[in-house]
Amino acid sequence: MSAIEIRSLSKSFGAVRAVDDVSFTVEQGTVTGFLGPNGAGKTTTLRCLLGLVTPDSGEALIGGRRYADLAAPLTEVGAVLEATNFHPGRTARDHLRVLCTAAGLPPARAGEALDQVGLADAAGKRVGGFSLGMRQRLALATALLGAPRILILDEPANGLDPAGIQWLRGFLRFLADDRGCAVLVSSHVLAEVEQTVDDIVIIARGRMIRQGALSELTSGGDHGVRVAAAEAERLRPRLEEAGATVESPESGVLLVRGVPPEVVGRAALEEAVVLSELVGQRSDLEQVFLDLTGDPAPPPGGDALPVQTETPGGTS
Numbered sequence: 684m685s686a687i688e689i690r691s692l693s694k695s696f697g698a699v700r701a702v703d704d705v706s707f708t709v710e711q712g713t714v715t716g717f718l719g720p721n722g723a724g725k726t727t728t729l730r731c732l733l734g735l736v737t738p739d740s741g742e743a744l745i746g747g748r749r750y751a752d753l754a755a756p757l758t759e760v761g762a763v764l765e766a767t768n769f770h771p772g773r774t775a776r777d778h779l780r781v782l783c784t785a786a787g788l789p790p791a792r793a794g795e796a797l798d799q800v801g802l803a804d805a806a807g808k809r810v811g812g813f814s815l816g817m818r819q820r821l822a823l824a825t826a827l828l829g830a831p832r833i834l835i836l837d838e839p840a841n842g843l844d845p846a847g848i849q850w851l852r853g854f855l856r857f858l859a860d861d862r863g864c865a866v867l868v869s870s871h872v873l874a875e876v877e878q879t880v881d882d883i884v885i886i887a888r889g890r891m892i893r894q895g896a897l898s899e900l901t902s903g904g905d906h907g908v909r910v911a912a913a914e915a916e917r918l919r920p921r922l923e924e925a926g927a928t929v930e931s932p933e934s935g936v937l938l939v940r941g942v943p944p945e946v947v948g949r950a951a952l953e954e955a956v957v958l959s960e961l962v963g964q965r966s967d968l969e970q971v972f973l974d975l976t977g978d979p980a981p982p983p984g985g986d987a988l989p990v991q992t993e994t995p996g997g998t999s
């Protein structure tokens with residue numbers, strides 16, 4: 684049985700079909716990146732999993748059961764959803780202790796969880812003075828309190844500085860590799876999760892776009908180098924001699940595979956060919972994601988801020 688199973692899930696809000704027949708699974712011991720542009724339906728899918736939104740059809744299961752049917756939810760699944768509210772006057776440790784008491788967990792778990800997320804030094808500080816990054820870590824500590832083996836994290840890298848993002852990557856891998864956790868982590872930035880995840884699920888406008896192992900989706904490794912020059916054809920003999928496969932998709936353009944970009948640059952130098960373009964080609968996955976998230980022109984008088992969602996029934 685999969686740790687997380689989303690089966691033909693659909694959910695509309697009025698005329699907006701937020702999630703439209705989405706299906707995927709997450710296995711124990713793996714990290715799955717749940718990707719899509721703003722408004723794609725990621726948060727709605729995660730809310731369905733956590734019982735905060737009732738799907739119109741389909742199922743969102745944790746360990747084969749609906750969230751509402753879990754006997755001890757905190758010990759089975761930990762979740763970080765956006766903008767968790769913490770009492771500003773309470774210390775980080777007290778915040779977690781309150782949750783421990785409510786969930787029947789030993790109070791010592793509070794300190795352990797803070798330790799795990801690198802907040803041990805700030806345990807006695809009031810949350811009101813925390814940076815966004817510290818709040819993200821505290822939210823993660825909250826999710827870890829019951830030592831669950833399934834984690835659902837909605838944009839956990841938001842607000843983290845580069846060092847924090849680096850730390851998060853290592854931590855998610857640790858949870859999957861050493862603790863055998865199933866981790867589902869959403870993001871609207873491919874590069875943010877690309878180095879961490881085993882599998883990827885991409886959705887846009889509520890619908891599935893791609894899914895599979897990262898290694899399959901980026902397979903091939905060598906995506907070629909695109910070279911443009913009026914005299915591009917003069918490079919061909921040298922490049923083929925160096926072992927490259929050379930195609931010419933249009934006049935004055937070569938697509939060169941099998942050699943690194945430096946070899947193409949050297950050939951141009953030696954042949955004294957003036958280049959107007961020398962670009963490493965993107966993998967299919969990067970291209971798919973770029974096409975989905977590529978900067979559309981902002982609407983007149985508007986901007987491209989993320990859509991704010993309501994929080995039905997409170998936060999995680």
Ligand SMILES: Nc1ncnc2c1ncn2[C@@H]1O[C@H](COP(=O)(O)OP(=O)(O)OP(=O)(O)O)[C@@H](O)[C@H]1O
Pocket residue numbers: 696699700701719720721722723724725726727728871989990992993
């Ligand atoms: N409670 C709600 N009421 C009305 N519409 C909603 C509600 N929640 C989500 N939506 C709409 O459903 C669509 C999907 O939103 P969702 O928040 O699930 O996307 P997302 O991929 O998580 O995006 P983001 O990265 O911006 O959070 C959007 O068009 C959003 O406006």
